[in-house]
Structure formats: C-alpha cells, structure tokens
Amino acid sequence: MPVADELAMRWRAGISTIAALLAAAPARAEPLAEVTARLGVGVAAGGGAGRATVRRSPVVATFDGAYAINAEPHVWGFAGLVIETYDRTGVGIEGGLMLPVGRRGRARVGARSVVRPYTLHGAVVGASWCWPASTVRACADLEGDVYIAGTDLPTHTAVAQVIVAIGVTFDAW
Amino acid sequence: MRGERARRAITALGLIAALLLLLGGCDAALCNRTSDCAGGQVCSPAGVCLAGDPVDAPDADADAPDADAPDADADAPDALDLPDADLDALDAPDDAAPPIDAPIDAPIDAPIDAPIDAPQTIPIEPVPGELAP
Numbered sequence: 001m002p003v004a005d006e007l008a009m010r011w012r013a014g015i016s017t018i019a020a021l022l023a024a025a026p027a028r029a030e031p032l033a034e035v036t037a038r039l040g041v042g043v044a045a046g047g048g049a050g051r052a053t054v055r056r057s058p059v060v061a062t063f064d065g066a067y068a069i070n071a072e073p074h075v076w077g078f079a080g081l082v083i084e085t086y087d088r089t090g091v092g093i094e095g096g097l098m099l100p101v102g103r104r105g106r107a108r109v110g111a112r113s114v115v116r117p118y119t120l121h122g123a124v125v126g127a128s129w130c131w132p133a134s135t136v137r138a139c140a141d142l143e144g145d146v147y148i149a150g151t152d153l154p155t156h157t158a159v160a161q162v163i164v165a166i167g168v169t170f171d172a173w
Numbered sequence: 174m175r176g177e178r179a180r181r182a183i184t185a186l187g188l189i190a191a192l193l194l195l196l197g198g199c200d201a202a203l204c205n206r207t208s209d210c211a212g213g214q215v216c217s218p219a220g221v222c223l224a225g226d227p228v229d230a231p232d233a234d235a236d237a238p239d240a241d242a243p244d245a246d247a248d249a250p251d252a253l254d255l256p257d258a259d260l261d262a263l264d265a266p267d268d269a270a271p272p273i274d275a276p277i278d279a280p281i282d283a284p285i286d287a288p289i290d291a292p293q294t295i296p297i298e299p300v301p302g303e304l305a306p
Binding site: 084157159 | 220
C-alpha cells in the first residue's frame with residue numbers, strides 16, 4: 001500500500017473520531033443547587049356536605065431553593081416561600097423532595113402550609129419542564145395541591161387544585 | 174427519550190387543566206375557602222358564603238333534627254288512636270266499682286280494749302340543802 005494512501009486512511013479515521021466526539025452530547029451534570037420562581041393559576045375544587053364546588057384558584061407565586069441531598073439517584077431537597085395573591089393575600093411555606101426527569105424535567109412532592117392571615121395545610125405534587133437546558137431556563141409547570149386542614153377550610157371539607165404555572169430556574173451552584 | 178415523554182405528559186395535563194377552565198365549571202358565587210368570600214363572611218360546608226361567625230353554621234345544622242322530632246313522635250302509639258272497643262275496656266272498671274253510698278261493714282279487727290300500761294313515774298329524790306316539794 002502506498003504511503004500516501006495509508007496516511008489518507010489515518011486522516012480519515014482521525015477526522016471521523018473527532019467528529020464523533022464532537023457530535024456526542026456531553027453528559028450534563030445536575031446542579032448542586034438551583035433557585036426557582038413560579039407564578040400560576042388554575043382551578044380549585046372543594047366542598048363537602050354532598051356537593052362540590054369548582055372555581056378559579058388563587059394566583060400562586062412560589063420562590064423555592066433546592067439543594068442536592070443525594071447523588072445517585074439525584075435528589076434535591078427544596079423549600080421556599082408561597083404567596084397566594086390577586087384576590088387575597090396569604091403567605092406560607094413549602095418543602096419536599098425533587099427528582100430530575102430526563103434532561104429538562106423535574107418532578108417534586110412535598111408539603112405546603114399557608115400560615116398568614118389564615119392557615120391551610122396540605123400536600124403538593126408537581127412537575128416542570130424547562131428550556132433550554134442551560135444555567136438559566138424558563139419552565140412550564142403543572143402542580144396539584146390538596147389542602148386538608150386549616151382555618152380557611154369549612155368544617156369537614158378539603159380542597160384540591162390544579163395550577164398551571166410558568167417560571168424561571170437558574171443553577172445557583 | 175424520557176424528557177420527550179415528560180414534556181408530552183406535562184403538555185397534556187396542561188391542556189386538560191385549560192379545558193377545565195374553559196368548560197365553565199367555575200362558579201365565582203360559590204366558595205371553597207373562607208378567603209374566597211368577601212370580608213366578614215365565611216364559607217359554609219355547602220360552598221356558600223355566609224355572613225357571621227363560623228360557629229353559627231353548626232348551630233343551623235343542630236336545629237335540623239328538631240324539625241324531625243314531630244315525625245318521630247308521630248310513629249309512637251297514640252292514645253287517641255285507640256279503637257272504641259279499647260275505650261270501653263278502659264271504662265269497664267269504673268262501671269264495676271261499688272257505689273260510694275254503700276255501707277262500710279268491715280269490722281276493725283284491732284282490739285280497742287287492750288290494756289294500756291300505766292305511765293311510769295320518775296321518783297324525785299330530795300337534794301340536801303334544797304326545799305322538799
């Protein structure tokens with residue numbers, strides 16, 4: 001085999017290898033900590049005494065911070081501030097666990113309590129999808145809440161609500 | 174791949190939530206929570222805003238059984254419902270009673286001549302230095 005052909009083959013192999021390395025998406029490390037702000041509204045269903053009522057939920061704003069508490073599987077613990085607004089003003093806290101879903105998704109489960117001026121206690125389940133997969137990203141979020149106790153609830157009733165929210169998340173660490 | 178599925182799932186759920194909103198199932202006149210109501214009102218368990226103290230709501234419920242009380246009594250046997258035969262039976266003992274002017278001949282068995290013991294006298298002894306009776 002002529003030397004020129006051998007060199008050409010080696011060049012082609014090298015270029016192919018480099019192209020393959022460049023084409024492969026590098027594994028994106030999950031952030032150690034991230035901060036999220038969301039604003040959403042939805043529908044709330046509640047009631048008791050043999051009937052249910054459905055109406056618009058309050059506007060809910062959340063400001064959460066998350067910190068990784070486990071590497072494999074990756075799990076964040078999150079906590080933050082909750083504000084119910086627009087037609088009322090309520091302030092509370094929430095906290096729980098959050099898992100990555102794919103490269104851009106997050107799923108979370110936790111508890112929430114509104115503490116002022118009324119009280120409301122319940123559970124929160126949510127999922128969000130963020131774009132782009134970068135340090136700062138916009139997120140669409142869907143959340144389900146169930147409130148089972150508190151001074152804001154009529155006696156022997158519960159409220160469930162579905163919130164559609166938008167937000168922004170950035171990696172803090 | 175998993176991210177794509179998650180995105181589709183979130184999109185579908187979002188559309189469902191939006192559809193619920195558009196279906197008009199919401200009624201602003203109803204309430205789920207007291208904070209849904211105007212100031213000074215409370216949300217009742219029936220989903221209606223009521224004025225006043227939330228303690229009043231259970232009282233209204235507590236009054237409900239009172240209205241049912243006469244129904245419970247109506248199920249009980251009533252003396253007015255007795256047939257005439259029963260009423261005659263009730264009157265029968267009165268008819269059999271003796272007339273009040275009938276002579277009372279029943280002797281008194283207790284002996285009236287039973288001896289009565291003489292009352293005991295308490296002797297009074299003279300005390301030295303005092304006048305005798």
